[in-house]
Amino acid sequence: MRRRLIIVLLIILQTCRLAAADKPAAAVVSVAAAANLTYAIEALNLEFQAHHPGARITTTLGASGSLFAQIRHGAPYDVFLSADTQYPAELAAAGAGVSATLQTFARGRLVLWTTNPRLPMSDLKAALTSPALRKLAIAQPRSAPYGRAAQTVLEQLGLWSTLAPRLVIGENIAQAAQFVETGNADAGFVALSFVLSRRLAGRGSYLEIPAPAYPGVTLAHGAILTQHGRENVTARQYLEFLRSSAAQRILRDQGYSSPE
Amino acid sequence: MPEAHATFLGLSPALWQSLWLTLRLAAITTLVLGIVGLPLAHWLNSTRSKLAAALETVVALPVVLPPTVIGFYLLVAFSPQHGPGRWWQAVTGQSLAFSFTGLVIASVFYSLPFAVQPFQAALRAVPRDLLDAGATLGASPRRVFWRLHVPLAWRGIAAGLTLGFAHTLGEFGVVLMIGGAIPGVTKVASIALYDEVQALAYPQAHAFAATLLVLAFALLLVVTILQRRRT
Numbered sequence: 001m002r003r004r005l006i007i008v009l010l011i012i013l014q015t016c017r018l019a020a021a022d023k024p025a026a027a028v029v030s031v032a033a034a035a036n037l038t039y040a041i042e043a044l045n046l047e048f049q050a051h052h053p054g055a056r057i058t059t060t061l062g063a064s065g066s067l068f069a070q071i072r073h074g075a076p077y078d079v080f081l082s083a084d085t086q087y088p089a090e091l092a093a094a095g096a097g098v099s100a101t102l103q104t105f106a107r108g109r110l111v112l113w114t115t116n117p118r119l120p121m122s123d124l125k126a127a128l129t130s131p132a133l134r135k136l137a138i139a140q141p142r143s144a145p146y147g148r149a150a151q152t153v154l155e156q157l158g159l160w161s162t163l164a165p166r167l168v169i170g171e172n173i174a175q176a177a178q179f180v181e182t183g184n185a186d187a188g189f190v191a192l193s194f195v196l197s198r199r200l201a202g203r204g205s206y207l208e209i210p211a212p213a214y215p216g217v218t219l220a221h222g223a224i225l226t227q228h229g230r231e232n233v234t235a236r237q238y239l240e241f242l243r244s245s246a247a248q249r250i251l252r253d254q255g256y257s258s259p260e
Numbered sequence: 261m262p263e264a265h266a267t268f269l270g271l272s273p274a275l276w277q278s279l280w281l282t283l284r285l286a287a288i289t290t291l292v293l294g295i296v297g298l299p300l301a302h303w304l305n306s307t308r309s310k311l312a313a314a315l316e317t318v319v320a321l322p323v324v325l326p327p328t329v330i331g332f333y334l335l336v337a338f339s340p341q342h343g344p345g346r347w348w349q350a351v352t353g354q355s356l357a358f359s360f361t362g363l364v365i366a367s368v369f370y371s372l373p374f375a376v377q378p379f380q381a382a383l384r385a386v387p388r389d390l391l392d393a394g395a396t397l398g399a400s401p402r403r404v405f406w407r408l409h410v411p412l413a414w415r416g417i418a419a420g421l422t423l424g425f426a427h428t429l430g431e432f433g434v435v436l437m438i439g440g441a442i443p444g445v446t447k448v449a450s451i452a453l454y455d456e457v458q459a460l461a462y463p464q465a466h467a468f469a470a471t472l473l474v475l476a477f478a479l480l481l482v483v484t485i486l487q488r489r490r491t
Contacts (some may be wrong), residue, residue: 066458135358140441143458168358168440171454178441183341184357 011254027055027234030076032067034083034221035172036146036191038123039198048241049176055234063172065143071226072096078229079238083108083173084145085222089255092224101225104128104257105140105242108219110149113180113195115204124207127187128159137168137179137188145219147183150213158214160229192255220259270467277444278452279471285360285448286428289367291422293375296368298417301379304403320373327370331437334366339439358440363448366438369427380417383409413487419486426479429472 033041038061045057059068060077066085071077072094080097081086085104093095112124118132127133139147147169154160168185169188170176173194180188181200195206212218225241241247248258265408271279304316322330336346338356355360375381386409394404432450439446441455449472456465 063458065460069458069460072460135355135440137440140455140458142455165442168442170440171436171458178335179357182335182357183339183436184335184345184355185440 005082008085027052027230028058029078029232029235029238030053030058030060030078030079030240031079032060032062032071032075033068034080035061035144035174036083036193037061037081038174038194039196040193040251041255043250044242044247047246048050048238052234052237055238057238061172061174063129063140063143064145064220065140066172067194071228074228076228077226077231078235080224080226081105082222082224083103083170083219085218085220088222088224091226097224098227098229098230099224101223101236101239103222103223103243104220104238104259106221106251107259108146108221109255109257110146110153110189110209110214110219111192111195111206112187112209113177113190113204113206115180115183116186119187120208121205124153124208124209124213125157127207128154128157128163133186134166135168135179135185136163136166137170137176137190138183139173139189140174141169144172146191147176148212149209149217149219152217153189156213156215164227174240194255196255221256231257269471270463271471272464274443275449275452275456275464275468278447278449279468281444281447283368285363286425288364289371289428290375290421292364292368292418293371294421295421297372297375297379297424298410301376302383302409304376305380305383306360319376322370323373327431327433328437330366330370331434334369334434335363335438338362357438358446360445362438363435363446366434367431370431370446371424371427371436374427375420378416378420378423379413379475382413382420385416386412391417393435394491415486415489418482422479422483422486426476427477429476 029042041059041061045059047056049055054129064082064084064087067077067080068082068091071080071091077241080088080091088097088102092099092102100241112127114121115126117133120126130137138150141147141151154163168179170179173191176188177190177194177200179185180190181203192206194200194245195203223239225235225239252258300319304312335357336342338348340346340349340355345356348354356365369428391404391409394408395401399407404461430450431448432454435446435448435451437449441447441451449468453465453468453472456468
């Protein structure tokens with residue numbers, strides 16, 4: 001009786017294993033992307049899928065630092081798109097990313113965005129020193145490159161310490177934007193891609209911050225294949241696609257400049 | 261990205277600040293829970309109103325709702341573009357989101373069932389005839405409640421208050437939505453710990469997490485002892 005049971009169990013087990021082995025490797029790419037790419041990534045994925053009809057892409061958005069920490073601890077993402085180049089480089093150095101695939105695919109643009117009509121947006125300093133600015137949203141500088149850029153802008157203007165009591169810090173750039181959108185913050189430093197997005201276009205007004213205003217923070221967006229995605233052919237194709245002219249055109253339309 | 265230098269018990273001054281803020285938040289929340297929750301629990305126990313079942317369910321909602329749901333609705337309600345937030349801004353000149361007051365309001369909502377449910381159980385366990393005796397001797401219902409009913413149920417009430425306090429210490433999702441991580445104002449312990457982990461500052465994270473664990477254990481031990489002695 002017991003022997004028969006064991007045999008049946010073995011057969012079931014074997015069938016399961018065969019079924020798993022027979023399944024063709026589905027072309028699934030799991031992408032971990034910096035939160036500023038929220039809108040651009042939809043357009044990029046559609047374009048990629050137009051050329052690779054079988055591919056399925058899942059996206060996880062978050063602060064670059066958070067995603068970096070997750071991947072470092074074995075999160076099963078194939079591709080990492082960061083809002084800087086330092087996190088992907090560190091991933092490669094730590095052996096959790098494939099160094100040869102490290103690349104810069106876009107450069108982010110920082111804007112000051114407001115939905116408060118009373119805020120003077122004639123120039124940056126006027127907006128930041130206006131009494132109408134009671135709460136200013138930025139992304140967490142320790143884990144979000146856009147937050148670091150925002151902090152540098154304020155430091156360069158000598159406003160960091162005066163504005164510190166009015167800062168509200170989003171966990172990532174999307175949360176900072178959400179604080180502004182709900183009107184809970186009067187203005188915020190966000191990515192140009194957010195204010196250009198279909199969902200937010202035309203809401204409030206924004207000022208682009210020129211890159212020299214935040215020296216030391218490039219907002220160069222780095223991409224890398226993770227150790228987990230090493231064998232994933234479609235993931236490699238996805239990384240190549242990011243440098244293609246089609247992808248670069250999408251990124252330009254969505255508020256990014258070219259990586260060079 | 262290591263911390264500059266650790267201080268007392270291996271925690272930076274910023275982490276101590278967040279812990280102190282959390283304790284203040286929990287203390288004030290507990291006070292409000294006592295003032296609002298006790299009469300509420302008593303009313304729910306004694307009313308025959310058809311609304312009672314609905315209200316009791318509303319009170320219990322935070323037990324099952326994701327805290328982010330509460331946080332999301334509060335973020336919308338606190339916005340100066342909507343009623344409550346606009347009113348608050350007009351009266352005080354400040355916004356409710358990203359303020360300590362906002363966190364207190366959120367925490368009271370969020371911790372209400374953890375205080376009110378033990379309150380109800382404790383008040384219900386007091387023998388009816390003792391209260392009737394008080395009433396027969398001429399005490400008003402209010403006097404009976406505060407001078408007889410509450411003192412007789414104090415163990416269960418203390419347990420409810422301690423649970424409310426402990427639960428507020430553990431708050432994360434609500435604060436993440438409406439807090440904005442302002443040091444000394446809304447950056448509570450759970451958010452501070454989250455930030456340490458995000459920044460890969462593990463020694464700090466470990467020290468802080470251990471501190472919170474010890475604190476939570478001590479509080480729950482108090483609740484357990486209070487409830488064991490009752491029987």
